[in-house]
Amino acid sequence: KNEVEQSPQNLTAQEGEFITINCSYSVGISALHWLQQHPGGGIVSLFMLSSGKKKHGRLIATINIQEKHSSLHITASHPRDSAVYICAVDKTSGSRLTFGEGTQLTVNP
Protein backbone atom coordinates (compact mmCIF):
# COMPACT_ATOMS: atom_id res chain seq x y z
CA LYS A 1 0.00 0.00 0.00
CA ASN A 2 1.32 3.42 -0.92
CA GLU A 3 2.17 5.73 1.95
CA VAL A 4 0.24 8.52 0.20
CA GLU A 5 -3.11 7.78 -1.39
CA GLN A 6 -5.19 10.21 -3.41
CA SER A 7 -8.81 10.02 -4.45
CA PRO A 8 -10.32 10.18 -6.91
CA GLN A 9 -7.76 9.27 -9.56
CA ASN A 10 -9.82 11.05 -12.21
CA LEU A 11 -12.44 13.75 -11.80
CA THR A 12 -14.58 15.47 -14.41
CA ALA A 13 -16.62 18.52 -13.46
CA GLN A 14 -18.68 21.24 -15.08
CA GLU A 15 -17.53 24.81 -14.91
CA GLY A 16 -18.64 26.44 -11.69
CA GLU A 17 -18.77 23.27 -9.61
CA PHE A 18 -17.16 22.91 -6.21
CA ILE A 19 -14.38 20.33 -6.34
CA THR A 20 -12.75 18.26 -3.60
CA ILE A 21 -9.64 16.12 -3.96
CA ASN A 22 -8.60 13.96 -1.03
CA CYS A 23 -5.24 12.78 0.25
CA SER A 24 -4.64 10.21 2.98
CA TYR A 25 -1.27 9.22 4.34
CA SER A 26 -0.08 6.47 6.62
CA VAL A 27 3.13 7.92 8.07
CA GLY A 28 4.06 10.67 10.46
CA ILE A 29 4.73 13.90 8.65
CA SER A 30 6.10 17.36 9.26
CA ALA A 31 4.29 18.94 6.31
CA LEU A 32 1.99 18.16 3.41
CA HIS A 33 2.26 19.73 -0.03
CA TRP A 34 -0.27 20.20 -2.79
CA LEU A 35 1.17 20.59 -6.29
CA GLN A 36 -0.39 21.32 -9.66
CA GLN A 37 0.94 19.82 -12.87
CA HIS A 38 -0.11 21.65 -16.00
CA PRO A 39 -1.03 19.80 -19.21
CA GLY A 40 2.37 20.80 -20.60
CA GLY A 41 4.09 18.99 -17.73
CA GLY A 42 5.31 21.84 -15.49
CA ILE A 43 4.77 21.45 -11.74
CA VAL A 44 3.88 24.30 -9.40
CA SER A 45 3.67 24.25 -5.62
CA LEU A 46 0.20 25.36 -4.48
CA PHE A 47 0.30 24.88 -0.72
CA MET A 48 2.49 23.62 2.04
CA LEU A 49 0.74 23.06 5.34
CA SER A 50 1.29 21.32 8.65
CA SER A 51 -1.99 22.19 10.37
CA GLY A 52 -5.33 23.83 9.82
CA LYS A 53 -6.28 25.49 6.59
CA LYS A 54 -4.80 27.71 3.88
CA LYS A 55 -6.56 29.67 1.17
CA HIS A 56 -5.27 31.19 -2.05
CA GLY A 57 -7.83 32.65 -4.39
CA ARG A 58 -10.34 29.92 -5.22
CA LEU A 59 -8.18 27.17 -3.76
CA ILE A 60 -8.45 25.97 -0.17
CA ALA A 61 -6.32 23.27 1.47
CA THR A 62 -7.10 21.67 4.80
CA ILE A 63 -5.31 19.09 6.88
CA ASN A 64 -6.35 16.92 9.84
CA ILE A 65 -3.19 15.61 11.44
CA GLN A 66 -5.00 13.21 13.79
CA GLU A 67 -6.88 11.59 10.91
CA LYS A 68 -3.87 11.79 8.55
CA HIS A 69 -6.01 13.36 5.86
CA SER A 70 -5.91 16.45 3.70
CA SER A 71 -8.32 17.91 1.18
CA LEU A 72 -7.87 20.36 -1.66
CA HIS A 73 -10.98 22.31 -2.59
CA ILE A 74 -11.56 24.41 -5.69
CA THR A 75 -14.50 26.80 -5.60
CA ALA A 76 -16.23 28.02 -8.78
CA SER A 77 -14.13 25.72 -10.96
CA HIS A 78 -12.98 26.88 -14.38
CA PRO A 79 -11.61 25.02 -17.40
CA ARG A 80 -8.18 26.53 -16.70
CA ASP A 81 -8.16 24.53 -13.44
CA SER A 82 -7.83 21.36 -15.55
CA ALA A 83 -4.58 19.77 -14.45
CA VAL A 84 -3.14 16.95 -12.37
CA TYR A 85 -3.16 17.71 -8.65
CA ILE A 86 -0.50 15.95 -6.61
CA CYS A 87 -0.31 15.44 -2.86
CA ALA A 88 3.11 14.93 -1.28
CA VAL A 89 4.33 14.57 2.30
CA ASP A 90 7.51 15.43 4.14
CA LYS A 91 8.13 12.46 6.42
CA THR A 92 10.92 14.43 8.10
CA SER A 93 11.97 18.05 7.98
CA GLY A 94 14.67 17.06 5.49
CA SER A 95 12.62 18.00 2.41
CA ARG A 96 12.47 14.52 0.93
CA LEU A 97 8.97 14.26 -0.44
CA THR A 98 6.84 11.15 -0.91
CA PHE A 99 4.23 11.64 -3.60
CA GLY A 100 0.75 10.41 -4.32
CA GLU A 101 -0.09 9.30 -7.83
CA GLY A 102 -2.04 12.43 -8.62
CA THR A 103 -5.63 13.29 -9.49
CA GLN A 104 -6.44 14.22 -13.08
CA LEU A 105 -9.04 17.01 -13.02
CA THR A 106 -10.94 18.03 -16.14
CA VAL A 107 -13.31 20.97 -15.96
CA ASN A 108 -15.63 21.27 -18.93
CA PRO A 109 -17.12 24.61 -20.04
Add this chain to the structure above:
Amino acid sequence: DADVTQTPRNRITKTGKRIMLECSQTKGHDRMYWYRQDPGLGLRLIYYSFDVKDINKGEISDGYSVSRQAQAKFSLSLESAIPNQTALYFCATSGVPGQGAANQPQHFGDGTRLSIL
Protein backbone atom coordinates in the same frame (compact mmCIF):
# COMPACT_ATOMS: atom_id res chain seq x y z
CA ASP B 1 13.56 33.46 -17.33
CA ALA B 2 12.64 30.37 -15.36
CA ASP B 3 14.11 29.98 -11.87
CA VAL B 4 14.83 26.27 -12.47
CA THR B 5 15.93 25.41 -16.01
CA GLN B 6 16.25 21.91 -17.41
CA THR B 7 17.98 21.02 -20.65
CA PRO B 8 17.14 19.44 -22.97
CA ARG B 9 13.34 19.60 -22.83
CA ASN B 10 12.99 16.56 -25.05
CA ARG B 11 15.43 13.84 -26.02
CA ILE B 12 15.11 10.69 -28.06
CA THR B 13 18.05 8.31 -28.00
CA LYS B 14 19.00 4.68 -28.43
CA THR B 15 19.64 1.91 -25.95
CA GLY B 16 23.21 1.91 -24.65
CA LYS B 17 23.89 5.61 -25.19
CA ARG B 18 25.18 7.85 -22.43
CA ILE B 19 22.85 10.74 -21.68
CA MET B 20 23.19 13.79 -19.47
CA LEU B 21 20.30 15.90 -18.28
CA GLU B 22 21.20 19.28 -16.89
CA CYS B 23 19.56 21.47 -14.31
CA SER B 24 20.47 25.00 -13.33
CA GLN B 25 18.78 27.33 -10.86
CA THR B 26 18.84 31.02 -10.03
CA LYS B 27 16.98 30.73 -6.73
CA GLY B 28 20.12 30.46 -4.61
CA HIS B 29 18.85 27.24 -3.04
CA ASP B 30 21.25 24.74 -1.50
CA ARG B 31 19.02 21.71 -2.00
CA MET B 32 18.45 20.09 -5.38
CA TYR B 33 16.62 16.94 -6.45
CA TRP B 34 16.11 14.71 -9.46
CA TYR B 35 12.80 12.86 -9.91
CA ARG B 36 11.29 10.70 -12.58
CA GLN B 37 7.61 10.47 -13.35
CA ASP B 38 5.95 7.45 -14.90
CA PRO B 39 2.25 7.08 -15.67
CA GLY B 40 0.40 5.59 -12.70
CA LEU B 41 3.42 5.74 -10.40
CA GLY B 42 3.74 9.36 -9.46
CA LEU B 43 7.04 11.12 -8.89
CA ARG B 44 9.94 9.11 -7.49
CA LEU B 45 13.22 10.45 -6.12
CA ILE B 46 16.40 9.43 -7.97
CA TYR B 47 19.10 11.50 -6.24
CA TYR B 48 19.24 14.54 -4.02
CA SER B 49 21.90 16.97 -2.87
CA PHE B 50 21.72 19.19 0.19
CA ASP B 51 24.85 21.12 -0.77
CA VAL B 52 27.74 20.89 -3.21
CA LYS B 53 29.57 18.28 -1.13
CA ASP B 54 26.51 16.26 -0.12
CA ILE B 55 24.92 13.84 -2.60
CA ASN B 56 22.54 11.07 -1.65
CA LYS B 57 20.73 8.24 -3.36
CA GLY B 58 16.97 8.31 -3.54
CA GLU B 59 14.60 5.39 -3.90
CA ILE B 60 15.45 4.52 -7.52
CA SER B 61 19.13 5.44 -8.08
CA ASP B 62 20.25 2.27 -9.91
CA GLY B 63 21.34 3.07 -13.46
CA TYR B 64 21.78 6.77 -12.72
CA SER B 65 24.57 9.02 -11.48
CA VAL B 66 24.68 12.72 -10.61
CA SER B 67 27.15 15.56 -10.38
CA ARG B 68 26.74 18.75 -8.37
CA GLN B 69 29.11 21.06 -10.23
CA ALA B 70 28.17 24.17 -8.26
CA GLN B 71 25.41 25.37 -5.99
CA ALA B 72 23.39 26.28 -9.07
CA LYS B 73 23.99 23.17 -11.19
CA PHE B 74 22.97 19.55 -10.72
CA SER B 75 23.30 17.06 -13.59
CA LEU B 76 21.79 13.61 -13.99
CA SER B 77 23.51 10.98 -16.14
CA LEU B 78 22.34 7.71 -17.57
CA GLU B 79 25.57 5.84 -18.27
CA SER B 80 24.01 3.26 -20.57
CA ALA B 81 20.39 4.06 -21.28
CA ILE B 82 17.77 1.32 -21.38
CA PRO B 83 14.15 1.51 -22.58
CA ASN B 84 12.61 1.32 -19.10
CA GLN B 85 14.31 4.61 -18.29
CA THR B 86 11.90 6.27 -20.69
CA ALA B 87 10.09 8.78 -18.51
CA LEU B 88 9.54 12.42 -17.68
CA TYR B 89 12.40 13.74 -15.53
CA PHE B 90 12.14 16.70 -13.17
CA CYS B 91 14.71 18.72 -11.33
CA ALA B 92 13.61 20.61 -8.21
CA THR B 93 15.17 22.91 -5.63
CA SER B 94 14.32 23.98 -2.12
CA GLY B 95 15.70 26.23 0.54
CA VAL B 96 17.14 25.02 3.83
CA PRO B 97 14.60 24.66 6.65
CA GLY B 98 15.17 27.31 9.26
CA GLN B 99 13.82 28.49 12.54
CA GLY B 100 10.11 29.16 12.16
CA ALA B 101 10.02 27.31 8.84
CA ALA B 102 10.60 23.63 9.42
CA ASN B 103 9.79 22.84 5.81
CA GLN B 104 10.29 24.54 2.50
CA PRO B 105 8.32 24.19 -0.74
CA GLN B 106 10.06 22.69 -3.74
CA HIS B 107 10.40 24.55 -7.01
CA PHE B 108 10.33 22.42 -10.15
CA GLY B 109 11.77 22.78 -13.61
CA ASP B 110 9.58 22.20 -16.65
CA GLY B 111 10.77 18.63 -17.08
CA THR B 112 12.73 16.65 -19.66
CA ARG B 113 10.82 14.11 -21.70
CA LEU B 114 13.26 11.26 -22.41
CA SER B 115 12.54 8.43 -24.81
CA ILE B 116 14.93 5.51 -25.18
CA LEU B 117 14.42 3.29 -28.18
